[in-house]
Amino acid sequence: MEEEKQKSISPPPCPSTVTVRRNPPRRARATPYTTASKQNQPLSSHDVPTFPIDEILSIQIPQSETKPTVPESLKIFLRIKPLKSLTTKVITTNTAKSRPRNVWPQNPSKKHIAKENRNPEIAKKVKKKEEEAAAACIALNDSYSVTLTPPQALQELKRSKTEVYEGFSHVFPADCSQNDVYDKMVQPLLEDFMKGKSGMLAALGPSGSGKTHTVFGTLKNPGIVPITLRQIFKKSDESSDASVRSFNLSIFEICSERRKGEKAYDLLGSESSELSVQQSTIRGLKEVPIHSLEEAESLIGQAMLKRATATTNSNSQSSRSQCIINIRASCNRFSNETKMQSSDAMLTIVDLAGAEREKRTGNQGERLVESNFINNTSMVFGQCLRSLLEYQKNRKRGLQKHHQNSLLTRYLRDYLEGKKRMALILTVKAGEEDYLDTSYLLRQASPYMKIKFDNTEEPCNKRQLKTFPRAEKNKKIKLSAPKNSQIEDIFHEGRNQIAQEVHLQGKKADPTDRSSPSLEHVAQDKNKREHIIMRNFSKVLWNVLKQYNEKLKVAEGEICTLKDSLRREELKSLGLETELISLKSSCLVESCIPEVEAVVYANEEVSADESSESPVPSKNVNDDVRVRCHLSSQNDAEPRSVNSEENAGIPSATTHDETVVTESPRDQVKDAVLVPCHLSSQNDAEPRQSISSEENVGIPSATTNVETEVTEFPRDQVIQNQDDPTPSPEQVEVSQDCINSRMSNVQTKSAISHRCPDSEKQERNRRLLPAPSRSLTEEMNDLDIKDKPIEKPQVKNGKTRVQKKAESTKVQEIEVPNPARESEPTSTTKQRNGQKPRRRLQPAASVLLTREINTLEIEDDIAEPKGNRGGKKTTVSQPRSQGSVTLLRLLTDNLHL
Ligand SMILES: Nc1ncnc2c1ncn2[C@@H]1O[C@H](COP(=O)(O)OP(=O)(O)OP(=O)(O)O)[C@@H](O)[C@H]1O
Structure with a gap:
């Protein structure tokens, strides 16, 4: 443990070998101390x-003077022209003839002036006068x-x-x-210019103040342009x-130019x-x-x-134009002197043309325009x-x-x-007479000295950029919808533009020309422009398509309108x-009065036999009555003569009778009554002994609409018609037969109303019935036939729905618009809303038929509403088996009724 402690406290032993980093070589400057230590003992x-630190702090670093960058102001120089008196008076005193000024080449008269000036006496005089004039x-x-x-006068x-x-x-005095x-x-400008600025x-x-003299000078006394050129070549040589x-x-x-701008x-x-601008x-x-x-x-x-140039009062060779001199320096390669890549x-x-006052110059005409x-x-x-x-x-x-x-100013923008x-x-001119011009110029120009050039751009070759205004060409592509040919033009124009640009850029992309853009830049520009052109082209295409779409819609609308008008025309026809x-x-009727004209609209199902078998009621027709009879009948054929298979599903007949009775105005014929009579009959099967109930039941036997109309008719025609032995037309016979036959069978009314349009039905509300019909009506009235409300079968989706009524007798609808007939028995006619009473007329045969049907105890009925012009409806119920x-259902289904 103690050994470990000692190890942790004591520093690590020095390595036996030292690695010296030699790349990159970094060697500190050897100090006496380090060299001594190196020599004596190892580190x-x-x-x-x-x-x-003390040594470093003791070093005195020279403070760099950071001057604030002051923006350069516009430099304005003033040059005072020598007094006119100085030159002219000297000239006049020493030369007999004044010579015209000639700025370039040098005016030789000045040689004489210089010579005279060498004379000290003359020089003194001139100097004195010059000072006097200048003071003025x-x-x-x-x-x-x-x-x-x-001047004194103005003071x-x-x-x-x-x-x-x-x-x-700087102000240049007259003698500069x-x-x-x-x-x-x-x-200073030239130095910057040579550096590429x-x-x-x-x-x-x-006018006449010495601008041209200053700019161009004379041969012996050259101005700034010749001197500048001289200096340029001098510097270039050096x-x-x-x-x-x-x-x-x-x-x-x-x-x-006059009128040309x-x-x-x-x-x-x-x-x-002439240059294009x-x-x-x-x-x-x-x-x-x-x-x-x-x-x-x-x-x-x-x-x-x-x-x-032109001669004016102010100047014998007055400049009449603004003159611009351009010296362009182009750099071919990297400059060693400037250490930078110079550009053009x-x-x-x-040399601006001098402002002129009309009074002083006395300019007129062309000179005045120039002025x-x-x-x-x-x-x-x-x-x-x-x-x-x-x-x-x-x-x-x-x-x-x-x-x-x-x-x-556009050029110098x-x-x-x-x-x-x-x-x-x-x-400026220093004469007294020039005070106003000089004062005006100084007042105007002196503030310009405050103009700063703090935002000057680096020199750029704007002229080159202006040679091909790409943006302007792109703007020329219209985005509005052009015609097809225009699209092609634009497309080709764009292509040509690209090709032209690429060609030009390729020319400019000379590797020796450093100012030209690089090839990559050119390619990018090309891609950009192509993209813009294609985008514009697609926009144009889109607009054209939209226009065509609108045109298509308009055309479709026109087609619809034309179709409608065609339909209308067809209906009209x-x-x-x-x-x-x-x-x-x-x-035909008029020629055959009192003939009865009847138009029979019969279905195909109406059998000719049946029509022919009907009795002819021609004699029952009143003589002075014109009858138009439309018969629409639907019958289920004669049960006795047709077998059950043939009868099944075949509507026998649908007859619409429309009878027009024309009444003589003189006699007010009593028999001829305007009786809109609407008879609809439907009869199902005939006696059951001949037809099975399944086969015949439900077949609408007949639908008979009888219209009778009584109108006034001239007496003469009536007489003529009475005399006319011409029998009634077949239509009348047929209709009367149908009426008779159907009325005899009518106990129920078929409700196949959809076969006849409503308009027709309304028209048939007014019918004229012949005399037999009237008698029949009377008889039927006696039979106490009750009117039942007719329910119109509702037709939905081409199918007929038959509503059954518990009680039905027969269908009769009689309008009696003639008040004269009101007195007739109308007990069976239901009067509604106080309308005029109606009279029902039925032929005699129908009475018998009614009786027969009543005895059949038909349970079912089919109701058919019969509307008239007054909107009245009379319902008749018919019992059906x-x-x-x-x-009937089978028939309606098969016939799509
Ligand atoms: N500094 C000068 N020293 C000697 N002569 C001068 C001087 N300035 C102008 N002149 C003389 O004055 C006359 C008119 O000068 P100049 O034609 O240059 O005036 P300007 O301003 O150009 O007039 P304009 O605007 O009408 O052209 C010339 O004959 C020219 O030699």
């Missing part, structure tokens, strides 16, 4: 040196501020006072050289990386070098590669000769800068899009939105046919 855990308008305070003094009027403008990046301007203003420099000022950069020069101008012309192109993109601009200064200067001279950079120098365009462009340019300033003060307001109002660095040089038949019949009921 042990007790000899570990203490951490040299603008005075240089220091390199960054000026004092503007109004007296107290309309204006002396103002101090300060904060300029072009090189001074370059050094102070252009040099784009920049813009613009000259602003009233730099070891000169071979990796190439420069291109492009110059174009924007001017206005703004136009852009390439000043390095051929004569007809699309939004902020100028297409077709010629970029000339420049390899030497001479080449560049030659191109500048060429462009200046092409530029639109653009240095843009703009308006120039002033407008200057105004828009200023608006853009002001709105940028306001936006930077209060970013919630948003940047107003003034740049859209002119082509120049990135600069005017503060995305790229730029510098402005204001050129049927109605017309029926009318024609009735007209024909009426014509068991057999007849069964037979």
